[in-house]
Amino acid sequence: MWVKALDLLLDKMKRAGLDFSRVRALSGSGQQHGSVFWRKGASETLKQLDPDQDLNQLLQDSFSVSDCPVWMDSSSTQQCHELQAAAGGALRLAEITGSRAYERFTGNQIAKLRQTRPNEFQDAERISLVSSFAASLFLGDYAAIDFSDGSGMNLLDIRTRTWSKICLEATAPHLDRLLGTPLPSTSVLGPVSSYFVQRYGFSDGCRVVAFTGDNPASLAGMRLQQGDIAVSLGTSDTVFLWLQQPRPALEGHVFCNPVDWQAYMALLCFKNGSLTRERIRNECTEGSWEHFSASLRDTPLGNNGHIGLYFDTMEITPPAVGVHRFDGDDNEVSSLSPQVEVRALVEGQFLSRRLHGERLGYSIIPGTRVLATGGASSNKEILQVLSDVFNAPVYTIDLSNSTCLGAAYRALHGLVAETGVCFFDVVKKAPEPQLIVTPHPTAQEVYDTMLRRFARLEERVLQETRP
Ligand SMILES: Nc1ncnc2c1ncn2[C@@H]1O[C@H](COP(=O)(O)OP(=O)(O)O)[C@@H](O)[C@H]1O
Numbered sequence: 469m470w471v472k473a474l475d476l477l478l479d480k481m482k483r484a485g486l487d488f489s490r491v492r493a494l495s496g497s498g499q500q501h502g503s504v505f506w507r508k509g510a511s512e513t514l515k516q517l518d519p520d521q522d523l524n525q526l527l528q529d530s531f532s533v534s535d536c537p538v539w540m541d542s543s544s545t546q547q548c549h550e551l552q553a554a555a556g557g558a559l560r561l562a563e564i565t566g567s568r569a570y571e572r573f574t575g576n577q578i579a580k581l582r583q584t585r586p587n588e589f590q591d592a593e594r595i596s597l598v599s600s601f602a603a604s605l606f607l608g609d610y611a612a613i614d615f616s617d618g619s620g621m622n623l624l625d626i627r628t629r630t631w632s633k634i635c636l637e638a639t640a641p642h643l644d645r646l647l648g649t650p651l652p653s654t655s656v657l658g659p660v661s662s663y664f665v666q667r668y669g670f671s672d673g674c675r676v677v678a679f680t681g682d683n684p685a686s687l688a689g690m691r692l693q694q695g696d697i698a699v700s701l702g703t704s705d706t707v708f709l710w711l712q713q714p715r716p717a718l719e720g721h722v723f724c725n726p727v728d729w730q731a732y733m734a735l736l737c738f739k740n741g742s743l744t745r746e747r748i749r750n751e752c753t754e755g756s757w758e759h760f761s762a763s764l765r766d767t768p769l770g771n772n773g774h775i776g777l778y779f780d781t782m783e784i785t786p787p788a789v790g791v792h793r794f795d796g797d798d799n800e801v802s803s804l805s806p807q808v809e810v811r812a813l814v815e816g817q818f819l820s821r822r823l824h825g826e827r828l829g830y831s832i833i834p835g836t837r838v839l840a841t842g843g844a845s846s847n848k849e850i851l852q853v854l855s856d857v858f859n860a861p862v863y864t865i866d867l868s869n870s871t872c873l874g875a876a877y878r879a880l881h882g883l884v885a886e887t888g889v890c891f892f893d894v895v896k897k898a899p900e901p902q903l904i905v906t907p908h909p910t911a912q913e914v915y916d917t918m919l920r921r922f923a924r925l926e927e928r929v930l931q932e933t934r935p
């Protein structure tokens with residue numbers, strides 16, 4: 469599916485008349501944590517791609533696993549326990565890799581695949597992340613995993629920026645050979661493969677810069693600065709920050725920074741984001757975002773005390789499941805009116821983003837900017853609730869797909885990074901984020917109190933649903 473998507477995309481660009489010969493460098497991003505298992509012999513195939521055929525035909529037999537593990541998988545709990553035991557506990561693992569063991573992190577997915585599908589595992593000669601897999605297609609060779617996306621595997625030591633021996637050994641024998649050596653996110657990996665030169669007219673001088681994860685690329689696309697908080701409203705919701713020093717904890721993740729090799733980024737991931745908003749939109753507002761937005765406009769800040777926690781699937785932050793609605797006296801109720809339900813969902817999601825963001829060390833101070841991105845950041849009423857709950861102004865860049873823009877900025881930076889030019893100098897002429905909404909004057913009063921109540925109710929849900 470992914471290979472075919474690239475064929476379709478490039479063919480469309482060619483038909484639209486794009487002059488590929490003008491592209492000096494390219495980079496890209498992929499959903500984090502997912503993995504691609506290349507079958508033995510695939511490296512040779514990649515090196516000799518026939519430009520008269522599409523990639524989908526050429527790479528039919530190149531994968532030992534056809535259904536790649538992706539970030540939404542949460543089935544590797546046993547492997548997480550095993551890895552934490554080997555590393556000396558959850559906190560010790562977090563100190564090494566930036567995160568305690570998480571089911572979607574690639575190392576645990578690899579361990580599970582090795583245990584449950586040994587033949588497919590044995591048949592693999594290389595394991596890529598989604599990002600380095602896509603880079604490999606353009607490179608015509610296996611592309612290195614970059615430090616930033618590599619931090620989402622529970623395998624990389626985020627301080628030494630090398631694979632952690634303890635983690636590799638606990639995951640699979642000789643895993644370093646299957647992963648290749650990780651490289652800085654700004655690395656030029658080489659020229660684009662002759663397949664793309666001949667088939668699409670790329671210049672043979674076009675450079676491929678290491679691809680990275682969608683969230684790290686988004687940090688680049690928004691030109692996030694220290695003090696800003698980014699809220700991405702894509703399929704997952706994520707909250708992330710620029711960090712100078714790593715302070716890993718049992719909740720959240722620390723990744724190597726994708727634009728400054730000496731810095732870090734902190735990230736929280738929420739699985740019940742846009743897909744849950746879509747479900748409530750379909751059930752409460754006839755599938756219309758306009759009606760969904762109208763419900764937010766027509767209901768008061770604080771929702772007359774109603775609070776909802778919506779975990780359609782097992783949540784990552786916090787690890788809870790089920791839908792839990794409360795009235796103003798903290799009594800659990802089985803339903804809410806459609807308009808109240810819409811506000812309960814969106815307020816509940818953003819209270820949770822703020823609560824866990826603050827636990828990560830974030831504090832909202834004068835001058836705080838919330839930078840919103842991802843599909844739902846095109847919805848102004850959703851952003852108004854975000855601004856009210858965070859009691860801070862919300863900005864967006866002029867497109868909701870900051871991860872793609874970030875890939876382009878990183879490609880440009882990659883051309884000069886080795887000479888020491890900093891990322892922000894390369895993109896200093898890019899348009900500034902636009903202010904979209906500011907908090908309502910009563911927001912702080914309403915949501916400071918509500919946040920404390922929300923924290924208590926979330927704890928109650930966790931106690932009641934803990935397996
Ligand atoms: N007007 C809108 N209001 C709220 N959500 C929207 C709107 N338009 C798109 N979305 C949401 O954006 C999501 C896609 O976001 P996107 O950032 O493209 O996803 P991904 O993170 O997977 O790349 C969709 O699932 C959809 O629910």
Ligand SMILES: O=C(CO)[C@@H](O)[C@H](O)COP(=O)(O)O
Nearest residue numbers: 499500539682702703704737
């Ligand atoms: O697991 C995470 C981050 O840790 C997700 O944010 C994935 O990176 C994919 O997100 P979408 O692009 O599908 O929202």
